Amino acid sequence: MNTRKANIVHLDTKRSATYVHVESELTSSHEIGNPYSTEPQATEPDYYSKKKLRQERAVTHVESHLSVLEASSISCVKMEPLCLNESSYKFVEPLPDKYLCGICKSVLNEPHVTECCGQHFCKNCLEKSKSENAYGSFNRRMAKICPHCRQDNFNHIRYLPFKREIDSLKVYCSRKSSGCNVQPDYADKNTHEETCKYVNVYCTNGCGEILFRKDLESHTENYCDLRECTCELCGEVGEYKEIESSEHHSICPDVIIKCTNSCGEQFKRKDSESHNSICPEAMVACDFSEAGCQATPKRKDLDSHMDTNMKQHLCQLMKAHGAMKLEFKAFKEKHEVESAECMYEEACAS
DSSP: OHHHHHHHHHHHHHHHHHHHHHHHHHHHTOSSSOTTOOSOOOOHHHHHHHHHHHHHHHHHHHHHHHHHHHHHHHHHHHHSOOOOOOTTOOBSSOOOGGGBOTTTOSBOSSEEEETTTOOEEEHHHHHHHHHHHTOSSGGGGGGGSOTTTOOTTOOEEEOHHHHHHHHTSBBOOTTGGGTOOOOOBGGGHHHHHHHOTTSEEEOTTSSOOEEEGGGHHHIIIIIOTTSEEEOTTTOOEEEHHHHTSHHHHTTOTTOEEEOTTOOOOEEEGGGHHHHHTTOTTSBOOOTTGGGTOOOOOBGGGHHHHHHHTHHHHHHHHHHHHHHHHHHHHHHHHHHHHHHHHHHHHHHHHO
16 A cells, blocks of 8 residues: 555656656747757747647657556556455356456455446445545546546446346355355355354353354253253252262262261161161260260170170269269258358348
8 A cells, every 4th residue: 555655646746747847848949049959940930840749749758658657556556455255255156257356356246337348346446446546636537547448537337237146156155164065145155154054153051162053952962061960869950060070979968878887788878877877887885975984886796895894884883873972962062051141131131
């Protein structure tokens, strides 16, 4: 773009300088006798005929020089793409040249036809070409020049027949390399994209997985870590990665576990407390624990412990009984003192 503007500015400068040079040349030759001329002095009629010839040659030179500069400036504009067509779509049949824009050389987008030469262009290409060619005061004239035949003051109109013909052409889906074999009409290509099974989409559960649309349903129902899942044992509903995790299995109340006392029994976790109350391998307190026995035999060995330690248990029981008698005596004495004090206070009050 900067190169094109530089060419246009250069074109303005060269045009002005050339016209000034021609004007000064013609003015300096206005007198009949040119002292700097090496040719013999001409008579008045010969002078005017030569003056006219020099004018014609000068104007011809200027016009030819400016036409070269204009062409070079416009070529810079043409090198820049003027519109973005659907180049990612490949037509099933070879695309005829008549459906190609004369500027961007891509398939026509909103086809327009010029009235001067019948050439077809994209609407955006013509509008952008006009706006860019109109840069600078002198080059406003260039905005009215046909890009193809160089006709001044050309007009263009919308060409619906080509639009209908192009819209009916078959194209390959842009996902053909991924496996899509659908061949929609050119006009329906965007509609097909919205439903194409081979378009990459994100998992709707939010796991971040990218997959083909055709695989989305299977992924969300059978493979996604965030899919809804129900525990087969306890019936709790949650995300798959949580329900199937070791954390859930460690607290699930319906998971079958083994007895921690190594009795060999298996039961649900929620039944562990009731099992411990009857498990023969569970450690239990001696019946004389309140009397002071600190032994914790297995439940299956409790009777044997009671028989073996009967004498010891009786001694512990007597000691506990004596301690209780002393405690009761101290309590009785304290109560008698408190009662006597209470009676004295009542007597004093009366």
